[in-house]
Amino acid sequence: MLPxxxxxxxxxxxxxxxxxxxxxxxxxxxxxxxxxLLPATFFVFVLFFLxxxxxxxxxIVGINLSAFLPMREIALIYFAYYLSLFGYAIxxxxxxxxxxxxxxxxxxxxxxxYRFLYREISDTPLSKIQDVSSKTSGPIQTFFNFGYxxxxxxxxxxxxxxxxxxxxxxxxxxxxxxxxxxEAEPRGVVx
Amino acid sequence: xxxxANFSDFLNFSPAANLVTKIILIAFFFLxxxxxxxxxxxxxxxxxxxxxxxxxxxxxxxxxNVFLAFLFFLAAIFxx
Numbered sequence: 001m002l003p004x005x006x007x008x009x010x011x012x013x014x015x016x017x018x019x020x021x022x023x024x025x026x027x028x029x030x031x032x033x034x035x036x037l038l039p040a041t042f043f044v045f046v047l048f049f050l051x052x053x054x055x056x057x058x059x060i061v062g063i064n065l066s067a068f069l070p071m072r073e074i075a076l077i078y079f080a081y082y083l084s085l086f087g088y089a090i091x092x093x094x095x096x097x098x099x100x101x102x103x104x105x106x107x108x109x110x111x112x113x114y115r116f117l118y119r120e121i122s123d124t125p126l127s128k129i130q131d132v133s134s135k136t137s138g139p140i141q142t143f144f145n146f147g148y149x150x151x152x153x154x155x156x157x158x159x160x161x162x163x164x165x166x167x168x169x170x171x172x173x174x175x176x177x178x179x180x181x182x183e184a185e186p187r188g189v190v191x
Numbered sequence: 192x193x194x195x196a197n198f199s200d201f202l203n204f205s206p207a208a209n210l211v212t213k214i215i216l217i218a219f220f221f222l223x224x225x226x227x228x229x230x231x232x233x234x235x236x237x238x239x240x241x242x243x244x245x246x247x248x249x250x251x252x253x254x255x256n257v258f259l260a261f262l263f264f265l266a267a268i269f270x271x
Contacts, residue, residue, distance in 0.1 A: 083260065
């Protein structure tokens with residue numbers, strides 16, 4: 001069965017986090033829109049085929065690699081090249097996959113893994129949310145319907161930004177709905 | 192020591208050039224192994240922050256990455 005790589009997922013299955021409270025439920029899981037992965041995917045594909053093409057290209061230009069280096073060393077250089085590409089592909093995909101925004105029935109959580117060895121996890125209770133707004137700008141964001149969701153809070157982190165998430169209007173609406181539901185609850189109740 | 196006539200001859204016949212290739216490939220191995228271990232560690236940390244259905248597969252891929260790095264090292268040792 002193929003895993004669900006959706007970047008907009010209502011009540012996702014198989015997800016949990018260590019600070020999850022009893023009765024807390026993930027309402028919405030968000031990631032950056034898959035379109036944001038396209039440049040990196042294109043880059044990896046181009047480099048992948050360039051590796052094969054380079055043998056032909058060297059031949060066309062008239063460079064005989066085997067005249068410079070023994071075949072086994074050329075093979076090792078190609079091995080190193082494809083190994084690096086493989087590592088880069090895993091790294092890029094992992095960054096996208098784990099960069100998650102969660103809306104639960106209690107709070108919003110932002111898992112940030114921007115680059116290598118950089119991790120920031122912040123959350124804010126729904127009761128502290130003051131204002132939610134969304135922004136879509138430019139032709140690509142408009143065409144693929146993704147953008148930014150800004151959440152103004154009265155908590156320690158004053159502003160939460162969900163970057164490049166799909167359906168920003170719907171996300172903003174869902175956060176507002178959850179915040180209103182939370183407001184209606186008596187204090188300290190987790191449901 | 193005989194001076195090579197051109198660059199191609201130098202690369203082809205000089206023991207120094209072979210040594211340079213060896214050093215570059217071994218240095219690449221150590222650098223890459225460092226990166227591969229960091230990636231594995233990073234994935235472990237990521238998946239400790241949030242449990243996801245795909246984390247096991249990604250970890251397997253990162254272990255495969257480390258394994259391939261060692262395979263590269265073995266190939267470098269036996270082939271050069």
